[in-house]
Amino acid sequence: MTTSAPTIAEQVATLTEGLAARAPAEVLAPFARERADLDAGGLPAGIPTPGAPMPDGKLLDVRGEPTTLALARAGRAAVVVFYRGAWCPYCNLALRAYQQQLVPELSALGIALVAVSPQKPDGSLSMRETNELTYTVVSDPGNQVAGQLGILTAPTDAARGSQAALGVDVAGLNADGTDTLPMPTAVLVDAGGTIRWIDVHPNYATRSEPAEILAAVAAL
Template identity: 35%
Template sequence: MSLQAKLDAFKADFEAGKPPYNVPASVIEVMRRATAELVASGAAEHTLKAGDKAPSFTLSDPEGNPVSSADLLAKGPLVISFYRGVWCPYCNMELQALEAALPAFHELGANLIAISPQTAVNSRKAARQNHLDFPILSDTHNSVAAAFGLRFALPDYLVDLYTSLKNDLPSFNGDDSWTLPMPGRFVIDQDGMILYAEVNPDYTHRPEPEDMLPALRKAAQSHIG
């Protein structure tokens, strides 16, 4: 089953209020409204695209060690997945799909990292729960996400909903800004050029990991050449 098929199946059960979710229709309506408004805002049109230069960055891994994009790119192409946090089931399913594709990325000489605004303890939890063999880096204040054009502020009514559901993003992220990244996937070649970019303001839609393989093959051939 494809990643998107799994996401669609989960979404159908979740929005239908099936156990164990039992989510009221009013909650679903607020979530749909926020997503529709983000889509309509055109925010995704202002993100970095294929052909743009990727910003360089240094972020901490769950053990507090600095990880720099320059060091990673010195080893080969880089796959980056920006995601919301361990509290997001769609994100966890995406991480699992990326883990399954990791051997194919490594075969093409690429490294994979995930970037989230969450704290190190939550990154460790995400890695443990999803059995990940690639690092999750903490992007405090969504600063790197902002450099890629992904950061957005949650509307007040969605903040109220998250608060009522005990989905306390300031605690998850160690940051009071109530901002998140739009889910984004990028392939960057060793020269720092973005070869592949996929951003969707609707967090229930994610690209397939296999979609990045042509860009990774191009990066590998370019390096050999």
């Protein structure tokens, strides 16, 4: 990993400044309140701990073909990251950072990187192509895997209104027609399918940093 690369937190700070300059304050305010509430709520109860099996489900690849996490891993250890969708600017930022700062290191170790969201396959394809991602991007219709991990949330009513004002229809973009979303989460899974490390971020403007993920990989 390039040590001079900006952290995700630093990039988020820049992104936040840019959003504040472009979008009306009354549209952004509900998002800020939502993030503050998510911070106050903390981690949900029941998140699996290291040593638990990694759940799986009936997923879809970017072409809409059936797949699973097990197939995506192909017997390898993997870093599995859950994100909200291609419409989320924080997700685009984070997945680009993972491409630049994680892929070279993980590839050298034979470790897969898999990104999972509840959006339709065309959203997964858009995410991969727009950000020039070389790793696997899959759809989790109905948040099957994220639900088993206990990391689900949904926008507040006020946030839904702001999303609509920005032209974002999460329910229309999600494969199951709901606006249920995963909390941004990174999970390190060993070759046997066991969780070795998990990092859940209720506040969607924060993410697991590449350096933190690589430290977990080194411990594995």
